[in-house]
Amino acid sequence: MPVGGNVSTPEVATREELVRRAAELVPILADNAVWTEQNRRLKDETVEAMADAGIFRLRVPTRYGGHEADFRTLVEVAAQLARGDGSPAWVASVSWITSWMIGLFPDEVQDEVFSTGQGRTCGTLSPSAIANPTDGGIVVNGKWGFISGALHSDWQVVIAVLVPAEGEPYPVMAPVPLSDLRVVDDWHASGLKGSGSVSTVAQDVFIPTERVLPLPAVLQEQYASKANAGSPVWRAPLLPVASASSVGTVLGLARAARENFLKRLPNRKITYTSYESQREAPLTHLQVAEATMVIDRIEFHAHRLASQVDTKGGDGTPWKLEERARARADLGAVVELGKASIDLLASASGGTSIYTDIPIQRIVRDVHAINQHALMHPNTNAELYGRVLCGLEPNTLYI
Incomplete structure (x- = not known):
């Protein structure tokens, strides 16, 4: 049982089942597509239907009620969603990438992120913020653009350039609660209008050390999770x-x-x-x-x-x-x-x-x-x- 969690672990769905669920969402997504474009975000009905179908948990570890779906499943699920509307499919894909990224962190960090909520995550690979070391962690200031799904997410994976007291700066990766960030409604775009890809801002946001990974180490496959080390997904x-x-x-x-x-x-x-x-x-x-x-x-x-x-x-x-x-x-x-x-x-x-x-x-x-x-x-x-x-x-x- 994850630390502090009371998540029940349902039976992991097969690829056929997950693709079927996604196909059943197509009429809802299509019906809401015009509203989604006009309002520059996913309709709440769309998000709830995707959550009920388990779409946001495809890349959450099974011990938290996720599916640890393989990549062929992700391709076919997203393809079904995009038949109804591209924006929900795009938001789902971003959620899968960032959920996978959180699965690289120490297991106690995953407990914090995945033991509650729907596993809705967002993020970016752009290091457009600055981090400074402080007692017990880092303090981050900066802004990230194109954060698809931020309006419906619980956590964002941020990338910032850490400026250490000694040595060269380097990028770090960390999950941050969306409640710690300010959302800027600046998504006025020509395409993927409904993805709600707004900007987010950090102002003196403290992130504890255990929630920080060096991005160069991650890119070299030096991951911190023990529980996920044996999973083909990670x-x-x-x-x-x-x-x-x-x-x-x-x-x-x-x-x-x-x-x-x-x-x-x-x-x-x-x-x-x-x-x-x-x-x-x-x-x-x-x-x-x-x-x-x-x-x-x-x-x-x-x-x-x-x-x-x-x-x-x-x-x-x-x-x-x-x-x-x-x-x-x-x-x-x-x-x-x-x-x-x-x-x-x-x-x-x-x-x-x-x-x-x-x-x-x-x-x-x-x-x-x-x-x-x-x-x-x-x-x-x-x-x-x-x-x-x-x-x-x-x-x-x-x-």
Whole structure:
């Protein structure tokens, strides 16, 4: 039993069960999607439905009532959620990454975070704050942007640059209760509008020593948890974990674009032509076939990435540098191909598709936003992979 916890541990759900639960959420997410965009946050009904389905606990250890789901499950669950709306899928993915990060900390820290609440976490890898040492811990001041899901989370994983009394500064990682931070409602964006990716601010926030890990050690797989050390889920590097946790949303958006395109197809004419139905046009046949083949390629890269992290976690074999770089390259490929397939279907959707109640226009904005994400940017990831393939050292710690 976790320290101070009274969490009952339910039976761990199978992949099929978790994917089924996510699929059952699609009508709710779709019905709330317009409200979600207009209000720049997830609707409470959406959050509660996701929590009831166990979505936020997929990467919580089983001893706290979580599922410790593998990466293939994360891909398929996120893909289902994104069929309804990309923003909830994105928030879920961020929660999975940060819950996994908390699983790296000493077990007593995990007791503090996971023994209460729904396991709703958020965070970032950007070290945009400063930490100074003090008795028993550190004091943090700074601001973090793009904190998806902060409006519904209990804890945030923060990254700050620690300035020690002696030696060089270095980044550290720590979970902080959202109640210790100030939320800045500055999320006015063109895509993923409903993700509520606001900024958070720390002003003289004290974090005890046991809740602080050096980020360079984490990136070298020097983890502090004893209870999770034997779990395949936590036998993986941070960046491949983050990459494999993220691709499902893009896959789901691409599937949603095709699904919605085909749903509207029979009743659409091609204006100023003799085609009474768009599905009769050879051009449409080519467009649908090409988009579908691109989606097949998205599935290949997403599944290859997930399978690699699952397999290496299962057998415990060390990660080669090239494998780490390819994980980010697979992520970039998914993002680039997602945009290509969705743009193709959007260009074939006609003038009525610009209305805000037509899902394709929201899907386009969401996938374009994802393509701008620093960790997911296709060119950045491809360059890193090529650099390693050419025998050079990576020019980033984030690999």
